[in-house]
Each structure stands twice: as C-alpha cells, then as structure tokens.
Amino acid sequence: xxxxxxxxxxxxxxxxxxxxxxxxxxxxxxxxxxxxxxxxxxxxxxxxxxxxxxxxxxxxxxxxxxxxxxxxxxxxxxxxxxxxxxxxxxxxxxxxxxxxxxxxxxxxxxxxxxxxxxxxxxxxxxxxxxxxxxxxxxxxxxxxxxxxxxxxxxxxxxxxxxxxxxxxxxxxxxxxxxxxxxxxxxxxxxxxxxxxxxxxxxxxxxxxxxxxxxxxxxxxxxxxxxxxxxxxxxxxxxxxxxxxxxxxxxxxxxxxxxxxxxxxxxxxxxxxxxxxxxxxxxxxxxxxxxxxxxxxxxxxxxxxxxxxxxxxxxxxxxxxxxxxxxxxxxxxxxxxxxxxxxxxxxxxxxxxxxxxxxxxxxxxxxxxxxxxxxxxxxxxxxxxxxxxxxxxx
Amino acid sequence: xxxxxxxxxxxxxxxxxxxxxxxxxxxxxxxxxxxxxxxxxxxxxxxxxxxxxxxxxxxxxxxxxxxxxxxxxxxxxxxxxxxxxxxxxxxxxxxxxxxxxxxxxxxxxxxxxxxxxxxxxxxxxxxxxxxxxxxxxxxxx
Ligand SMILES: [Zn+2]
Numbered sequence: 313x314x315x316x317x318x319x320x321x322x323x324x325x326x327x328x329x330x331x332x333x334x335x336x337x338x339x340x341x342x343x344x345x346x347x348x349x350x351x352x353x354x355x356x357x358x359x360x361x362x363x364x365x366x367x368x369x370x371x372x373x374x375x376x377x378x379x380x381x382x383x384x385x386x387x388x389x390x391x392x393x394x395x396x397x398x399x400x401x402x403x404x405x406x407x408x409x410x411x412x413x414x415x416x417x418x419x420x421x422x423x424x425x426x427x428x429x430x431x432x433x434x435x436x437x438x439x440x441x442x443x444x445x446x447x448x449x450x451x452x453x454x455x456x457x458x459x460x461x462x463x464x465x466x467x468x469x470x471x472x473x474x475x476x477x478x479x480x481x482x483x484x485x486x487x488x489x490x491x492x493x494x495x496x497x498x499x500x501x502x503x504x505x506x507x508x509x510x511x512x513x514x515x516x517x518x519x520x521x522x523x524x525x526x527x528x529x530x531x532x533x534x535x536x537x538x539x540x541x542x543x544x545x546x547x548x549x550x551x552x553x554x555x556x557x558x559x560x561x562x563x564x565x566x567x568x569x570x571x572x573x574x575x576x577x578x579x580x581x582x583x584x585x586x587x588x589x590x591x592x593x594x595x596x597x598x599x600x601x602x603x604x605x606x607x608x609x610x611x612x613x614x615x616x617x618x619x620x621x622x623x624x625x626x627x628x629x630x631x632x633x634x635x636x637x638x639x640x641x642x643x644x645x646x647x648x649x650x651x652x653x654x655x656x657x658x659x660x661x662x663x664x665x666x667x668x669x670x671x672x673x674x675x676x677x678x679x680x681x682x683x684x685x686x687x688x689x690x691x692x693x694x695x696x697x698x699x700x701x702x703x704x705x
Numbered sequence: 706x707x708x709x710x711x712x713x714x715x716x717x718x719x720x721x722x723x724x725x726x727x728x729x730x731x732x733x734x735x736x737x738x739x740x741x742x743x744x745x746x747x748x749x750x751x752x753x754x755x756x757x758x759x760x761x762x763x764x765x766x767x768x769x770x771x772x773x774x775x776x777x778x779x780x781x782x783x784x785x786x787x788x789x790x791x792x793x794x795x796x797x798x799x800x801x802x803x804x805x806x807x808x809x810x811x812x813x814x815x816x817x818x819x820x821x822x823x824x825x826x827x828x829x830x831x832x833x834x835x836x837x838x839x840x841x842x843x844x845x846x
Contacts, residue, residue, distance in 0.1 A: 449782065452791070460772030509776075512773060570801050570802065
C-alpha cells in the first residue's frame with residue numbers, strides 16, 4: 313500500500329439551512345476542500361461519497377452522483393457508501409483504499425445531510441419483519457432511551473453521577489464557543505445543563521446530540537502529488553472498518569444473547585479502533601487527540617475505556633480534572649463534538665477528518681491541542697457499522 | 706368506548722401459557738443459541754447446522770439496565786393520551802436471552818441493576834375500539 317495524504321479539507325458550517333439543498337452543502341464543502349488542497353475539480357479522479365438516507369441522492373443514496381452532476385460531469389468513477397451514521401467513515405476508508413492501492417492519485421471523499429426534525433429515528437422500515445420497527449411498536453424505546461439505558465448501567469457499575477454527565481456537555485460547549493463551524497456555540501453552566509429538560513432519564517436535552525444540516529469533504533492524494541502542493545502534509549496512518557460481533561450484548565432489536573462478562577458493548581467501534589491503532593503501529597497512550605462519536609455524553613466516558621485510552625471507571629475523573637480538554641493528557645473532541653454540531657449523519661466521519669487535519673496542522677485556534685501530531689477519529693452507525701481513522705503529521 | 710377485550714400489539718411474540726406468560730422465540734438445536742423473536746435460522750457465526758426449534762422463554766431474569774421515556778415517543782410507538790412517561794428495561798433472562806421490554810413500575814427510582822424480575826403481559830395502550838393493546842413487560846419481584 314502507498315502512503316496517502318489528506319491534502320485538503322472543507323466543512324460547510326452545521327445548522328439548519330432551509331434554503332439550501334444537500335447538494336449545495338456538499339458543493340460548498342467540496343469547493344473549500346479543493347481550495348485548501350490547491351487543486352481544481354478536474355484534478356479529482358474518483359469520488360467516494362457517503363450515501364444519505366434523508367436527502368438528495370436521487371432517492372437511492374446516489375449522493376456522489378449528485379456531486380458530479382453539480383460540479384460538472386467528468387466521467388470519473390463514483391462510489392456511494394451506505395453505513396448509517398458510519399457512512400462518512402466508510403467513504404473515507406474506500407477513498408483511502410483507492411489511493412493507497414495505486415488505482416487513483418486523487419480522490420474526493422464527501423458526505424452531507426439535511427436532516428428531518430426530531431431525534432434520529434433508527435430504522436426507516438415500517439414492517440413487522442424489521443426488528444427496530446417491532447422494538448418501537450411493542451416497547452417504545454427510541455434512540456435516546458437506548459443511550460439512557462447504556463448510561464444508567466454505567467451509573468450502576470461505577471457510581472457515575474448526574475454532575476459527571478453534565479460536566480461533559482459543559483466541556484463540549486466550552487470548546488464549541490471557539491469553533492465557527494459549530495451550530496451550538498453558547499457556553500452552559502453545570503446547573504444549566506442539569507436544568508435542561510429530561511429527555512430520557514438520566515439524559516438531559518443538552519447531554520444528547522440533536523440533528524443538523526451540514527457537509528464535509530476531504531481530498532486524498534498520493535505522496536508524490538502531496539509533495540507538489542505542500543511541505544507539511546497530513547498523512548493517513550491507518551483507516552479501518554468493522555461490524556458488530558454476534559455476542560457483544562448491545563441491546564438492539566428485541567433481544568440478543570447475554571454476552572460473556574468481559575465483552576465490550578459496541579464491538580464495531582472497539583474493533584475498528586483497535587485495528588486502526590494496530591495497523592498504524594500506535595499505542596493508545598500515544599494519541600494526542602481523539603474525535604469520537606458523542607451521540608450522548610455517555611460515549612465520552614465509555615469509549616476511551618473500551619479502547620484502552622484510560623482505565624475502567626477512570627473517565628469521570630479525567631473529565632473533572634480537565635484532562636479531556638485540549639490542554640489535558642487525553643484531549644477528546646476539541647471540535648465540540650456531535651453535542652455542539654448536531655449530527656448530519658453521513659457527514660460525520662469526514663467532519664472528524666476535517667477537525668483532525670486542522671489540529672495536526674496547528675490551525676485550530678483557541679481549541680488547538682498543543683503540538684498535536686497523532687489523532688484518532690471514530691464513528692458508528694445503524695446496522696452495527698464502525699470505522700476508525702488515524703491521521704499523523 | 707371501553708371494553709375488557711384484549712388484543713396483542715403484534716401476533717406471535719408472546720403468549721399466556723398454562724405455566725404463565727412466555728416470550729415466543731427459537732433455540733438452535735445444534736449450538737443452543739436463543740433467539741427472540743422467532744428466527745428461521747441460527748446466526749451464530751461458527752454454527753454450521755441451522756436447525757432451530759420454537760421455544761418459549763421466561764419468566765425469570767435480572768434487570769441489566771433501564772431508562773425512562775420522558776417524552777412521547779415518535780411512531781410507531783403507541784400510548785394513551787394524555788401521555789404518561791414510562792420505563793423501559795433491558796433484562797437478562799435465565800434462558801440466556803437479553804431482552805428489551807416495558808418495566809411495570811410506578812417509580813423507576815426503586816430500580817437497581819441486578820434486581821430479579823418476572824415476565825408479565827400488560828396493556829400498552831387502548832385502540833380506537835377501546836380494546837386493551839397488550840405487550841410484554843417485566844415486574845420486579
Ligand atoms: Zn446454532
């Protein structure tokens with residue numbers, strides 16, 4: 313495999329954009345990424361796009377084709393990847409593979425979304441053969457209640473308090489206040505987070521990510537091409553994809569097998585991360601920063617432990633001591649994370665790549681992780697999809 | 706408007722048997738893996754034979770975790786108006802199944818991980834004809 317550089321990145325700010333199509337959001341992100349790379353649209357040799365479930369894509373998730381139609385048809389190959397909220401990470405993995413394999417020298421990875429109102433619905437299938445449909449019909453356990461149950465179990469296991477949870481939301485917005493691309497940029501006090509409406513006990517409104525419109529793009533290229541355009545490239549140290557194991561015990565659908573005692577929930581995430589770290593030759597402790605999928609504050613406690621970044625039961629204290637801030641020993645989500653951006657599902661894996669690239673170049677301003685050289689991004693999505701990427705200077 | 710008539714929210718998922726309420730699933734004849742709802746095949750990755758038998762699961766288990774549904778859930782979830790928050794649980798049955806279901810409790814604050822629970826068939830809501838729409842639930846013992 314060849315070395316692959318992230319030559320340019322671009323983000324459309326996140327928010328609600330009634331007057332823009334998802335294709336327009338993707339165009340602005342693509343133009344920003346091409347401009348950042350110093351390349352023209354006609355330099356792009358292939359597209360790896362995340363398939364949107366909610367908008368554009370000709371109703372078939374063909375969002376990469378929409379981008380080509382919009383930017384101008386050059387006859388390049390287009391790959392549309394579906395993986396729920398992990399689609400952006402999946403698209404990145406395929407884009408990286410296309411360049412690393414030597415098949416193409418310059419590939420555009422793009423994801424964008426215009427989200428419907430309300431919290432993310434799980435399945436889109438209204439049939440009694442669909443387990444997520446049955447789960448909502450017979451039990452009534454939408455996404456936030458699922459997250460709340462995982463979170464409650466942690467509270468039982470480790471004595472996590474309401475304040476421990478709220479502190480993570482406070483930290484997220486302390487950082488998003490410095491991120492012009494974030495949707496929610498107001499800082500909150502601990503009391504304000506705890507006073508926000510209870511969505512699903514123990515999770516409050518400000519402790520759960522809402523949905524947003526947004527788009528993200530990255531231009532990947534060969535080392536030879538990168539050196540013609542920059543003296544300080546950001547490199548892809550590794551990219552990995554996984555799906556959930558049979559017996560990880562994550563309570564999806566109506567039922568699953570009771571897992572072995574030592575199994576981590578969301579094995580799609582932990583396996584993708586361990587594969588990425590292994591193939592990058594990186595020990596968990598060497599990472600300078602992590603952008604992880606914080607659909608809820610719970611994941612910012614559980615994931616670092618699942619992945620060996622800290623000890624089980626230690627995460628609450630790290631947050632309390634400020635160790636997850638950019639200046640701490642385990643900086644997590646310096647972008648402000650999903651909590652501050654809201655989730656534009658299929659854009660998120662590429663959104664994380666944008667933030668990692670800015671951090672590794674030292675361009676993240678007031679949220680900069682000092683001296684960042686090695687960063688991890690991670691997504692997970694419907695169907696048990698997980699992705700991880702390690703970028704380095 | 707109201708009647709004592711009861712209908713299941715979905716046919717074929719649970720039953721009131723002579724021994725009490727049970728969930729209707731399958732178990733693999735070869736590797737013993739349990740499934741709920743019924744599964745036409747075994748999905749264990751290293752199971753080479755895929756012969757499953759109809760199996761009734763329950764009634765006893767331990768509460769793994771729970772959550773309160775504080776806001777009215779979106780469709781297809783069903784509830785009576787005015788909306789009253791309810792508790793959902795994740796229960797590890799003695800049969801080796803981890804199952805989700807409503808918790809039959811007035812106050813979730815009384816719950817703890819690991820408490821013994823028992824399967825019950827309880828009303829979820831009422832339909833347009835006033836019939837009780839039934840689903841499975843778990844009662845702390
Ligand atoms: Zn089997």
